[in-house]
Amino acid sequence: MTSVHVDPAPGRIERLNRQVDYWVTVYKRTWRGSVISSFLMPFLYVVAMGVLLGGLVDSGGASLDGAPSYLAYIAPGLVAAHAMQTAAGETMYPVLGAVKWNKTYLGMVATPLTPADIVTAHLGFVVFRVATACGAFLLVLGVFGLFTSVLGTVLAFFVQILIGLAFGTPLYAYSAGLKDPTPFAVIFRVLIMPLFLFSGAFFPVSNLPDAIEWLAWLSPLWHGVDLTRMLTLGTVDGPLALLHVVVLGTLAGVGYWWSIRRLTRRLMH
Amino acid sequence: MSQPVSHPDPTAAPRTSSEGPPSLIRATGLRKSFGDFEAVRGIDLDVPAGEAFGFLGPNGAGKSSTMRMIAAVSPPSAGELRILGLDPATHGPQIRARLGVCPQEDTLDTELSIRDNLVVYGRYFGLPRSECASRADELLRFFQLQEKARQKVESLSGGMKRRLTIARSLINQPDLLLLDEPTTGLDPQARHVLWDKLFRLKQQGVTLVLTTHYMDEAEQLCDRLVVMDKGEIVAEGSPLALIREHSTREVTELRFGVGQHESLAERIDDLAERVEVLPDRLLLYTDDGEETLARVHERGLEPAAVLVRRSTLEDVFLHLTGRTLVD
Numbered sequence A: 001m002t003s004v005h006v007d008p009a010p011g012r013i014e015r016l017n018r019q020v021d022y023w024v025t026v027y028k029r030t031w032r033g034s035v036i037s038s039f040l041m042p043f044l045y046v047v048a049m050g051v052l053l054g055g056l057v058d059s060g061g062a063s064l065d066g067a068p069s070y071l072a073y074i075a076p077g078l079v080a081a082h083a084m085q086t087a088a089g090e091t092m093y094p095v096l097g098a099v100k101w102n103k104t105y106l107g108m109v110a111t112p113l114t115p116a117d118i119v120t121a122h123l124g125f126v127v128f129r130v131a132t133a134c135g136a137f138l139l140v141l142g143v144f145g146l147f148t149s150v151l152g153t154v155l156a157f158f159v160q161i162l163i164g165l166a167f168g169t170p171l172y173a174y175s176a177g178l179k180d181p182t183p184f185a186v187i188f189r190v191l192i193m194p195l196f197l198f199s200g201a202f203f204p205v206s207n208l209p210d211a212i213e214w215l216a217w218l219s220p221l222w223h224g225v226d227l228t229r230m231l232t233l234g235t236v237d238g239p240l241a242l243l244h245v246v247v248l249g250t251l252a253g254v255g256y257w258w259s260i261r262r263l264t265r266r267l268m269h
Numbered sequence B: 001m002s003q004p005v006s007h008p009d010p011t012a013a014p015r016t017s018s019e020g021p022p023s024l025i026r027a028t029g030l031r032k033s034f035g036d037f038e039a040v041r042g043i044d045l046d047v048p049a050g051e052a053f054g055f056l057g058p059n060g061a062g063k064s065s066t067m068r069m070i071a072a073v074s075p076p077s078a079g080e081l082r083i084l085g086l087d088p089a090t091h092g093p094q095i096r097a098r099l100g101v102c103p104q105e106d107t108l109d110t111e112l113s114i115r116d117n118l119v120v121y122g123r124y125f126g127l128p129r130s131e132c133a134s135r136a137d138e139l140l141r142f143f144q145l146q147e148k149a150r151q152k153v154e155s156l157s158g159g160m161k162r163r164l165t166i167a168r169s170l171i172n173q174p175d176l177l178l179l180d181e182p183t184t185g186l187d188p189q190a191r192h193v194l195w196d197k198l199f200r201l202k203q204q205g206v207t208l209v210l211t212t213h214y215m216d217e218a219e220q221l222c223d224r225l226v227v228m229d230k231g232e233i234v235a236e237g238s239p240l241a242l243i244r245e246h247s248t249r250e251v252t253e254l255r256f257g258v259g260q261h262e263s264l265a266e267r268i269d270d271l272a273e274r275v276e277v278l279p280d281r282l283l284l285y286t287d288d289g290e291e292t293l294a295r296v297h298e299r300g301l302e303p304a305a306v307l308v309r310r311s312t313l314e315d316v317f318l319h320l321t322g323r324t325l326v327d
Ligand SMILES: Nc1ncnc2c1ncn2[C@@H]1O[C@H](COP(=O)(O)OP(=O)(O)OP(=O)(O)O)[C@@H](O)[C@H]1O
Pocket: A269, B034, B037, B038, B039, B057, B058, B059, B060, B061, B062, B063, B064, B065, B066, B104
């Protein structure tokens, strides 16, 4: 065996770079299985809800926060919800699996990588998945002329990544400390699905009974949906947009910090 | 294989480079607690570069807990620990970069192919792709896994997984190799291949630290070892010195009918320095086994089977911990 030069004090970027081959291997193995949920399902929603149901809604003359049609109204909402679901899918079973079943992380932590490096690289992969899934979605909807603002749509692309992280990091932290996967089914039922349905993706939250309208404001997805809609439809309300960014950014930041903490405890006990 | 006899001396000054090889592992008063339970209760270690050092001890003695602290993946609860001269609390990544670790339980990535387990792992250490690939192929050949290279880990037998774990621990050409029960589950041939490899690594200057339940392995591989029991070190020395210090020259083994050993032991316990009662036999510790056997016969006892042999580490272990090595 020859001796080779290895950076003895690698920086953060180099430590992430060292994990790229692992994640490429993972993606090569899993991309086929994710094609339908990542790239096809969203369009089934667009057709079923936007085009077919939308025909009924539009003829009813509903008020849709300034959107020209029901299809244009729900398109940004579906994109934002897709960001949430993609991120959730990548940070529940895969994280617990890497600790418990595949033992990926247990091997990694015996190398120069730290739990923070492991978390960051995994979240990098989540960003990649959200970016490709939502990027393709935005692009196709944009080409079909559903969005009025090109710049807004480009910004909305980055908002999807923010939404992905706002959900992905707290879920990552939660999964990293879990002993078994039973709670995942509960999370899907009591968190992901209700948020999906009631966060303003399908109808304005002002349509909710007053007593629970404020609940929608607590929903991170509502912040994401509203921000995406403002940007793509060119109806930006500056202060409100800023609030959305702050809420999502705070969740992502706190979730990231919590993820590192929980994974460190899990792996280095 | 030379067997330098060293005597345990906790007050010995720490080695410095002028006196001999530097310490790769130095621990003083090292402790590890899990909640209220203390798994490691204040141990001192000093392992110089180039040594092959072993941990022996019954189940639950604290061997793996100690190994994990040395591997810089488990923070000590108290005491001082230096690995390669560095503090694992602050220099974990730098330490781990130079370690090879074979944990007691395999941590192979079950979703990757056998070869990818090695290649991808080498990348974590910052090795270039081409280097990872050539080292992986070499290790697969050496550990006789090359035919399975493309298969998933799940398709391997237990012993093959073990071999792959050991192969993986060598991908970064470590200075310090930590092996927690490396040969558990290996067939005799694979064990000898591994011993041979470890012996060659040692000759190249790699420091070896291993735990084992096999005394032949400890005798073959270790220059020096410690016996741990209940979180403490109860003996330390070379295999020969330990045998000399804690056992007699010879052992007379007597087998009687099931259930008779306890009562018969009382009738002959004056014939040996020490008598151990095992469920299936009596062990008489003595300097002249044949002589002792003759005395046993004089007393009119007729064992179903007898064996006179030299003392081994197994006897040291039994004496110190009251337990057999493999239980
Ligand atoms: N993570 C943990 N949480 C709680 N207790 C633990 C943990 N790890 C180890 N222990 C306890 O610490 C003690 C020592 O365990 P350890 O694994 O170090 O023993 P060992 O000497 O390696 O035993 P064996 O020969 O069975 O591998 C045991 O009683 C074990 O139950």
